[in-house]
Amino acid sequence: MSEFQLYLKRPRWRRLVPFALALAALLWPLKYLAENHYHAKLIEQNRQTLDLYVANLLGTLRGYENLPAILGNLPVLRNALLSPQNSASQELASHVLKQLQQQTGADVIYLMDAQGLTLAASNWDQKDSFVGRNFIFRPYFRDAMDGRLGRFFGLGNTSDKRGYYFGSAVYSGSEALGVLVVKVDLDHTETLWGNAPERLLVTDGQGVVILTSHADWRFRLTREQTDQERAAIAFHKPYPTQELQPLELGAGVWLSQQRELEEIDWTVSILAPTSLIDRPVRSVIGGGVIALLAVLLLFGLWLQRQRHYLERIDLSTKARRDLELRVQERTRALETLNSRLKQEVLEREHAQQELVRAQDELVQAGKLSALGTMSASISHELNQPLAAIRSYADNARVLMEHQRHHDVHGNLQQISALTARMASIIAHLRAFARRDRHAPESIALQPALEDAIALHSQRRRAMDVELIRDLPDAPLWVQAGETRLRQVLSNLIGNALDALAEKPQPRKLWLHTTQTEDSIELRIRDNGPGFSDEALQRACEPFFTTKTSTQGLGLGLAICDSLMRALDGELLFENHPQGGAVLTLRLRTGAPGVNPYPPEDLPA
Ligand code: ADP
Numbered sequence: 001m002s003e004f005q006l007y008l009k010r011p012r013w014r015r016l017v018p019f020a021l022a023l024a025a026l027l028w029p030l031k032y033l034a035e036n037h038y039h040a041k042l043i044e045q046n047r048q049t050l051d052l053y054v055a056n057l058l059g060t061l062r063g064y065e066n067l068p069a070i071l072g073n074l075p076v077l078r079n080a081l082l083s084p085q086n087s088a089s090q091e092l093a094s095h096v097l098k099q100l101q102q103q104t105g106a107d108v109i110y111l112m113d114a115q116g117l118t119l120a121a122s123n124w125d126q127k128d129s130f131v132g133r134n135f136i137f138r139p140y141f142r143d144a145m146d147g148r149l150g151r152f153f154g155l156g157n158t159s160d161k162r163g164y165y166f167g168s169a170v171y172s173g174s175e176a177l178g179v180l181v182v183k184v185d186l187d188h189t190e191t192l193w194g195n196a197p198e199r200l201l202v203t204d205g206q207g208v209v210i211l212t213s214h215a216d217w218r219f220r221l222t223r224e225q226t227d228q229e230r231a232a233i234a235f236h237k238p239y240p241t242q243e244l245q246p247l248e249l250g251a252g253v254w255l256s257q258q259r260e261l262e263e264i265d266w267t268v269s270i271l272a273p274t275s276l277i278d279r280p281v282r283s284v285i286g287g288g289v290i291a292l293l294a295v296l297l298l299f300g301l302w303l304q305r306q307r308h309y310l311e312r313i314d315l316s317t318k319a320r321r322d323l324e325l326r327v328q329e330r331t332r333a334l335e336t337l338n339s340r341l342k343q344e345v346l347e348r349e350h351a352q353q354e355l356v357r358a359q360d361e362l363v364q365a366g367k368l369s370a371l372g373t374m375s376a377s378i379s380h381e382l383n384q385p386l387a388a389i390r391s392y393a394d395n396a397r398v399l400m401e402h403q404r405h406h407d408v409h410g411n412l413q414q415i416s417a418l419t420a421r422m423a424s425i426i427a428h429l430r431a432f433a434r435r436d437r438h439a440p441e442s443i444a445l446q447p448a449l450e451d452a453i454a455l456h457s458q459r460r461r462a463m464d465v466e467l468i469r470d471l472p473d474a475p476l477w478v479q480a481g482e483t484r485l486r487q488v489l490s491n492l493i494g495n496a497l498d499a500l501a502e503k504p505q506p507r508k509l510w511l512h513t514t515q516t517e518d519s520i521e522l523r524i525r526d527n528g529p530g531f532s533d534e535a536l537q538r539a540c541e542p543f544f545t546t547k548t549s550t551q552g553l554g555l556g557l558a559i560c561d562s563l564m565r566a567l568d569g570e571l572l573f574e575n576h577p578q579g580g581a582v583l584t585l586r587l588r589t590g591a592p593g594v595n596p597y598p599p600e601d602l603p604a
Contacts, residue, residue, distance in 0.1 A: 016300055023292045027285060034284040038277040039255070046198060046257050050270045053200060054259050057189055061164060061264065064106060064184045065149070068168035071100060072180045077111055080120050081170055081177035084113060093120035094131065107163050107185035108156075111170070113178040116141050128158040135181075139236055140167035144179040151264060153186075153210055154238030162186055162210065186211055198272040199254075205265035206233065208244060220247035359562055385418035392418070440567050442590030443482050444475035445520065449511065452489035456497055463507060465500055470512040476520050478587035484563045485587075488571075491556040492524050492583050498547065499528030499581060515589075519569075522585045530575040539573060 071077065080086075080093035097109045101122035108130065110121035116136025124131045135141055135157070140150025150167030163183040169176040190200070190213055202211035207223035221244045225233075234242055254271040261268060396411040453460070453467070460467065478485070493509070500507040510525040531539060538544045540561045545554030557571070564571040570586040 015303060016296055019299060020292070020296055023295060027288050027292070030288045031281060031285055034281045035277060038280050042255060042272055042276055043257065046255070046270045046272050049198065050257055050259055050268060053189075053270070054261065054268050057186075057202070057268065058261065060186070060189065061184065064104070064164075064166055064182050067104060067106070067109075067182045068144075068166050068180045069149070071109070071182075072168050072170040077120070077180060078170055078172060078177060080111060081113055082172065084119060090119045090131075091124075094122070094124035096120075097122040098124070104182075106182045107161070108159075108183040109181070110183075111178060111180050112136075112141065114145065114176065116179075119178070130158065133158065137235060137237070138165065138167075140165045140181065141179050143167065144169045144181075145176050147176070150179070150181075152236070152238070153204055153264075153266075154236065155240050156183070157237070160240065197276060198270055201269040201271060203267045203269070204238075208233075208239060209247060210266075217247055220245050222247050382422055385422050389415050389418050440479040440481060440588075440590075442477050442593045443480045443485060444593065445478050445485075445513070445522065445587070446471055446475060448480075448482065448485045449489055449522070451486050452493050455490050456493050459497055460509075463497060463501060464505065465497065465507045465509050468508060468510045470510065472513065475592075476513060476515065477590040477592050478520050478569075479590040480567050480569070480587055481563075484567065488560045488563055488585065489522075489524075491560050492585075495556060495583075496524060496526040496528065496581070499530075500526050503528050518589050520587050520589055522587070523582055524585075525576055525580060525582045527576075527578075527580040530579055530581045531573065536573070536575070540571075 074096065076089070076096050077093050080090045083089050093111055097111065097120055100106075101109045106122075108121060108123050110118050110123075110130045112118050112135060116134045116138075118130045118133045118135065121130035123129050138150075138152055138154070140152040143150035144167035147169060150165065152165040152167070153162070154165065155162055162185075164186055165181055165183050167179045167181045170178050170180050190211055196213070199217070200211065200213045201209055201217065201222075203222050204210050206225060206229045207221055209217050209220045209222060212218055219239045219241065225244075233239065233244075249271070253274060255274050255277070256269055256271050258267055258269045260266075392411040392415045396408045396415075399405075399407045399411065449471070496509055500509070506527070508527045510523070512523045512525070514521045514523075532546060535544070535546055539557045541554075541558060543554040544558075547554075557573070561571045564585065564587075568588055570584075572584040572586065574582050574584075576582045
């Protein structure tokens with residue numbers, strides 16, 4: 001793996017795991033804080049509810065607390081106690097008590113004599129009337145008769161209804177005639193709670209539940225009882241049963257708060273199910289989990305985006321590197337190709353140079369060959385005038401001795417003419433051997449042709465070849481190199497003579513020119529045997545010859561062809577329909593010059 005790839009190591013979803021665990025650990029403090037918060041909130045709520053309930057309960061009881069003492073002063077009640085045999089006065093008292101009961105909202109108001117017998121009661125006209133019943137066993141009776149305010153909570157013996165009893169003595173002077181009791185209904189204080197999840201408990205001094213919003217808990221023991229307490233319960237019968245069951249409250253199920261009501265020796269408790277805390281805590285935790293999942297999701301998405309981003313970078317980097325590699329490969333291939341091309345160019349240049357050199361050498365070889373051919377005729381041409389000059393000179397000396405000055409003069413003229421002819425021959429030889437590298441120039445065709453003819457004149461005469469010229473008098477200016485043109489013409493005439501040598505008389509050589517707008521054509525025709533079929537195909541190939549090795553090298557036409565090309569001209573060869581070869585030189589027309597005869601090449 002490269003350094004770059006290491007750097008780009010892609011994020012995976014498993015990277016979320018430690019992050020998720022770290023976030024999940026936050027749920028514990030969150031739970032702790034939520035529990036504390038909701039616990040404190042519930043405690044505060046319950047405290048307020050408890051205060052409200054206590055205020056309500058105490059308010060209810062206090063409203064009736066002083067009622068027996070006040071009502072005990074009513075004469076009608078005192079009269080009923082003073083004349084216990086008078087049923088009318090007791091009836092009247094019962095009517096009054098009923099009225100008072102209705103006005104005050106008390107449950108029952110009744111009047112007992114000093115023996116605890118009920119003489120008059122607000123419920124005198126009901127089935128469960130207290131009239132005629134004795135309640136001497138109730139503690140409030142004894143307390144009232146002793147001059148105190150009697151207080152008691154208990155179940156009505158006849159009604160089975162719970163109530164709080166306030167009892168106060170009815171006096172005649174300082175003598176207690178009996179006791180007036182107001183029973184307050186506390187059932188409605190339970191109903192205040194309705195269906196609230198919190199539960200109310202009011203326990204009395206014996207630890208027995210006397211009021212509760214939950215019916216099952218009623219008259220249950222909240223603590224162990226002493227024997228004395230049990231005996232008091234058996235005597236006063238405040239509860240519907242003597243066998244009190246303990247109240248079982250599961251540990252940790254309830255959150256409890258209490259308030260002691262010292263004046264009535266009661267304890268008011270409020271129990272709130274801890275589930276009230278659990279539920280919002282669960283909601284908070286749930287919210288936390290959702291938030292956690294959301295954060296995880298966002299983080300995961302961010303990781304994925306990052307991963308996609310890195311993948312894109314990776315891909316583009318890879319693509320770029322691939323491209324770079326391809327470019328490098330292509331560059332290398334191009335470099336190889338380039339160096340090969342350079343090599344080929346060098347080789348071609350070299351080959352071209354070789355070709356040029358070979359061509360040069362061919363030209364030179366052709367010249368040497370032509371020179372070889374010419375040397376016989378040159379030596380013949382030079383020897384013949386030399387012999388003539390010697391004989392004219394010998395004659396002149398003899399004539400001088402005989403004082404024949406006129407004849408001497410004639411001989412000297414002959415000698416002069418012969419030296420001029422020799423000079424011409426030497427000039428042709430020099431022109432032929434010289435290498436010509438000049439650019440084409442404007443040259444007159446006829447003098448060059450005459451030079452070429454002159455080179456072969458001795459041989460032509462020996463072979464008795466008839467020369468038929470069809471040339472204009474005016475110089476025909478062509479674009480050529482002088483030496484090269486002469487070399488070509490000399491070659492062609494030499495070949496024609498070679499061909500004519502193979503044939504008996506008559507031997508003829510035609511020279512004919514035609515002129516077009518931009519070219520001049522010279523046709524050299526002989527009535528020799530003409531080109532063989534193979535020669536027609538290959539005559540321009542170097543070293544192709546049909547002649548013996550002493551006669552020809554096979555370079556003549558090859559040189560002529562390449563020279564004509566170099567002059568931007570053309571060499572064509574064919575056989576004439578009437579027999580013999582026709583060689584056509586096509587040259588570009590040159591600008592008219594001044595002197596058709598170059599200074600060094602005088603015509604023969
Ligand atoms: P060479 O003269 O040394 O053979 P050339 O290149 O000049 O070489 O000529 C090639 C051949 O072309 C000759 O061998 C001959 O067969 C043929 N040829 C050239 N000129 C003529 C001509 N005028 N008539 C017939 N054949 C010719």
